[in-house]
Amino acid sequence: MPTLAFVNWPPHLGTTSMGKRIQSSEPAGNDFGERLAALRKAAGFTQVELAAELGISQRMVAYYESPQAAPPANLLPAIATALGVSIDELFGRGSKRRLVKQDGDSRLRRRLLAIEKLDPAEKRQVLQLIDAFIERGQLKRKVERSAA
Structure with missing residues (x-):
């Protein structure tokens, strides 16, 4: 059975032959969920606020920030826009400068x-x-x- 590939899926996450996402043993520093949480906090959002901005539940935001999952590709542009980053930055391929909290409220x-x-x-x-x-x-x- 062929393996399904996810476009722009973080390389440290793999897929099963059924296309289900699995986590590799890559160091946590490369984890999409940790990066998403850091970007969310740097943008000044709580999980509840980001969920409201995206039109999803807080539980889904928490799930996407966990090591087990990442959001579907169709949600990535909305997340990037809400957090003020590019999709590449969501995947750790862009600038790290946004992880530092900006001055101001x-x-x-x-x-x-x-x-x-x-x-x-x-x-x-x-x-x-x-x-x-x-x-x-x-x-x-x-x-x-x-x-x-």
């Missing part, structure tokens, strides 16, 4: 990306609200400085 960064996707009228309203809060904060600091 990742939740804020995700919200800004969501604002970018709003229609122009909604985006304008959100930006006006943000501008009002920023201006309020600046005025508050000015008053505090002048009182001191």
Whole structure:
């Protein structure tokens, strides 16, 4: 019986003759699940948040982060987009720089990306609200400085 091959499947994971995925004895540092968990954490997602972003359950995210499995190929682009990495980086073939937590609030960064996707009228309203809060904060600091 022929062995099924998975396109872009991590090389440290093999397949059985029925196409089922199996784990090799490759060191855990090359494990797709560990890399996925590290990228998720670096992007500031919990498993629940990433699951919601992808439209899957938290249990599936946990499963994909385990040594036993990896997500199906049709889910890879969505995962890469949500985490802000390329598909190559998901498989450890790209830049390692993203594994280091970036400065700033990742939740804020995700919200800004969501604002970018709003229609122009909604985006304008959100930006006006943000501008009002920023201006309020600046005025508050000015008053505090002048009182001191």
